[in-house]
Amino acid sequence: MSILQRYFATSIAQAVSFVLLALLGLMAFMDLTGELPSVGKHGYTLQHAVLYVAMMVPEQIYRVLPVATLIGTIYTMAQLASSSEFTIMRAASMSTRMAIGMLFKIGVVIVAIAFVFGELIVPRTSPLAEKVRLTAQGAAISAEFRSGLWTKDIIKSEGLTGTVLGSRFFNVREVRPDGQLLDVKLYEFDNSFRLRALIQAKRATFQGKSVWRLEEVTESRFSNPALLVAGATATAQNHFAQETSLVEVVKLASRDLVSEITPKILSVSRRDPERMSANELAVYTRHLQENKQETKVFKVAFWKKLFDPLAIFVLMALALPFAYLHARSGGVSLKVFVGIMIGVSFLLVNTLFSHVGMLSTWPPFLTAAAPSVIYLMLAIGALWWVERH
Template structure:
């Protein structure tokens, strides 16, 4: 069995590598054609576009690896069937369970490679590619809103460890590649959702330890003597208390700078402007927890987190789905027909996977079930197919 295991591994690895390179070349071509219209604008040159395409390849490896594993395994199994090698293996005593076990051990390596690209390489190269592209074009990181990027924060009595005394909404018009904030607006509310202060700043830079340094600050404080109004907690507001929206007076002052303690970090701001599919599971977990703590919708990021965990494991399912092709003799169709069937299965898996994620956001289905549902559907198909070929 060791010889068969080695033969299976080498044959499938060669086929998967060939399919993977073909898919990567196709994705690189599409990425490059997408960059061609902006080449020559504001210093963006062909070398920048080529580097951008190269840095995006690890993400494409993560995305297409399950389909490459499916097609590569189908091609190998179809070749075994066409040359009667699989029939000889079966006649020599190899059972379906042993063949599935050999595929499973090969799948472990492919799953590990996928996890490495999805969790360690792609989350680092994708932001670098985006920053490089924006820097070459003289642009900044932005989100799809005219008013800039928005995120929510809680205000605590003692930095980030005390009791919650209110909430704060961050609005950043521009988030530069070096982490600097441009045109910052902070809307602070007490626990009764009455506005107690409005802070605007021309710039903001992160000092570490959850502290931002704001420059050219204008602070407007709404104050009254209502007993249930919460005290201010932002730096620079000492001596002012009992703020509320039904205020009896408004105090406005200009400051050259002020420190602001916040749970919002540059990582959270950059993540809020990122595509969840290009984030690592750790980044998704941190941002989903931040959204949940601030009573914001986090289903999309929770689903993306569980998909990051389950999607690479779909390689096992898709390779099991390819095993029945070894039982189909040449009279059941040539290798090209089987490859076409594999492509259709891969396209079907991608469609079901995308549809499941979209339905999970719209429905109340638990995020783990939403992420694993496509794999369960195709696992059932694989088991039915294996049962039918074994029966016949």
């Protein structure tokens, strides 16, 4: 690493770290203020609130790191411009391409940090923080859903393999922090979407290998003699068959249920897609596709997980033109303010494209990539302008 590269890296790292700490302090204070109304209710103490806010810090780091990188890089470039150091570097044969190359190498490290937080740390700390909060309040994880948690899987002849016999809808009233399901209802339909069984259980515990242990089970099976009629007659009579269905009710102390629904799928189904890793989003999207459910929200979130860290390169490129502006073009504070406005505008445009893309027919890839492409064009245009003037 050259002396100039090391100088750039040290200066930018110090500035980005300072801005990141300032933003994290501000956001932590706002989060703690938002938790204060819940303190003292249902056993939720100030210590629980502080612990919850502390465990949400990794998520805040992931969210504000691109903006902190932009502001920190702009501050460094503005300082180099105000002290004429960047002018001296250019006089010593440093081209714009060389400057971009040095920023790119620094950006690789920051992007790698963002990926580590987004893929490894945040998907673990955010659910754990919610679990701590709900456990302290004595609440169920699915308490925010009025009708409970809903999900769907496919019924197959061999459990997880074989011929598709129909579909099964899960309704769980409460999901406890330890993963146990309370007040479970299973609605089983055949391939013609006729209700064939209603299974109710007080509790359900995952046993591993795609097996749930249901306890205190009441199973109602709907059989239909008209469906046994062969040939075209059966097809004609199916429209009237529901009126002649027979109901068989069986009560069991416990029974095992084989299902592709796992605690991991249940956990991601109730989580904000932005808090999930790309791997979790890919797994859950595949599950939704197999069950013929809407996947666009999760596809957009998947591509955003890939493009948002890479946007750091774009924002650093936007900061480089500030090094070409001399002191007479504005002080460091003005340039930092402009940098903050650019960062805020990027966040707004990114959020806007996410919502518009989900409401329209835009491909998820384009929805996630468009903000970075737009700001990359702005960076290229700004570099072209400062070099010409």
